[in-house]
Amino acid sequence: MIHPVLRTYDLHKNYGRLTAVDHLNLSVPAGSIFGILGPNGSGKTTTLGMLVDIIKPSSGYFEWFGQKPDGAIRKSIGAIVETPNFYPYLTARQNMKIICDIKGQAYAEIDKSLTLTELGARQNSRYKTFSLGMKQRLAIAAAMIGKPRVLILDEPTNGLDPKGIAEIRNIIRNIASEGITILLASHLLDEVQKVCTHVAILDHGKILSKGPVEDVLSDSPLVELAAPDMPQLKSLLEKENWVKKFQEDQGRFVATLKEGFKVEDVNRELVAKGIFLNHIMVRKKSLENYFLETLEANA
Numbered sequence: 001m002i003h004p005v006l007r008t009y010d011l012h013k014n015y016g017r018l019t020a021v022d023h024l025n026l027s028v029p030a031g032s033i034f035g036i037l038g039p040n041g042s043g044k045t046t047t048l049g050m051l052v053d054i055i056k057p058s059s060g061y062f063e064w065f066g067q068k069p070d071g072a073i074r075k076s077i078g079a080i081v082e083t084p085n086f087y088p089y090l091t092a093r094q095n096m097k098i099i100c101d102i103k104g105q106a107y108a109e110i111d112k113s114l115t116l117t118e119l120g121a122r123q124n125s126r127y128k129t130f131s132l133g134m135k136q137r138l139a140i141a142a143a144m145i146g147k148p149r150v151l152i153l154d155e156p157t158n159g160l161d162p163k164g165i166a167e168i169r170n171i172i173r174n175i176a177s178e179g180i181t182i183l184l185a186s187h188l189l190d191e192v193q194k195v196c197t198h199v200a201i202l203d204h205g206k207i208l209s210k211g212p213v214e215d216v217l218s219d220s221p222l223v224e225l226a227a228p229d230m231p232q233l234k235s236l237l238e239k240e241n242w243v244k245k246f247q248e249d250q251g252r253f254v255a256t257l258k259e260g261f262k263v264e265d266v267n268r269e270l271v272a273k274g275i276f277l278n279h280i281m282v283r284k285k286s287l288e289n290y291f292l293e294t295l296e297a298n299a
């Protein structure tokens with residue numbers, strides 16, 4: 001059996017009466033760039049904090065590579081969850097040597113890490129002369145020391161200008177192309193859409209939706225359908241060309257329509273085939289709209 005890189009089982013955290021993370025069930029496939037997308041305060045950092053053992057879960061648990069976390073597994077996970085400390089008067093390279101010493105790794109890894117994060121040319125500059133984007137890239141370079149199989153990033157582009165954001169995005173893609181699974185928390189829809197392969201949308205600590213980015217963040221309308229003869233409806237949905245995909249949800253089918261199809265087309269097609277629905281409803285908001293509204297409400 002191939003295990004997902006990470007699986008959480010009802011992972012839960014409350015601070016007194018406040019629920020920060022609410023029975024989270026996530027499965028992160030190997031090789032994915034997995035985005036945890038949610039507005040501020042939705043529980044992203046708390047989730048990552050639990051995964052890197054900075055925060056103790058109130059209940060639930062998680063497994064890396066199908067195993068309970070132990071020292072060896074922790075070493076294979078690179079993370080930037082808390083702001084890393086570098087020495088301002090030392091150069092990037094000198095700082096990286098210190099990181100290697102702490103992690104017990106050979107200095108031979110430094111070049112590759114600095115190249116991967118496009119800092120090779122600035123390795124002999126002092127940290128204090130770095131832009132915010134370069135500092136963030138050095139943090140990623142440091143996290144890559146020890147050849148992790150997973151890289152965890154919390155809001156990696158916070159505070160960066162568009163150029164800095166694009167650089168981080170490239171670096172994330174470079175790292176993923178080496179087969180490293182990336183778990184990335186962000187409140188920016190655009191960032192997740194551009195770089196992630198999978199996403200879980202978090203709100204008030206709960207997952208609203210999860211799956212491949214093109215499914216979860218698609219603009220296609222969702223239509224709820226039910227008919228007296230559900231098996232008949234099902235076999236039709238399996239064949240119809242206007243159905244992108246569908247799934248069962250609480251005794252109804254929820255179909256994603258292909259581009260260009262509207263709910264009235266669905267109605268007409270089904271009637272023409274002798275299926276009379278007893279329920280048809282467009283799910284009002286696409287997740288994208290929902291998410292934008294949530295963000296605005298929290299802004």
Ligand SMILES: Nc1ncnc2c1ncn2[C@@H]1O[C@H](COP(=O)(O)OP(=O)(O)O)[C@@H](O)[C@H]1O
Nearest residue numbers: 015018020038039040041042043044045046047
């Ligand atoms: N140490 C803490 N004590 C009390 N409440 C906390 C603590 N850390 C986070 N919270 C609360 O938990 C919720 C989730 O926070 P957080 O995980 O930081 O969200 P995000 O990273 O998505 O912005 C928020 O309501 C936040 O105020």
Ligand SMILES: [Mg+2]
Nearest residue numbers: 044045046154
């Ligand atoms: Mg956060």
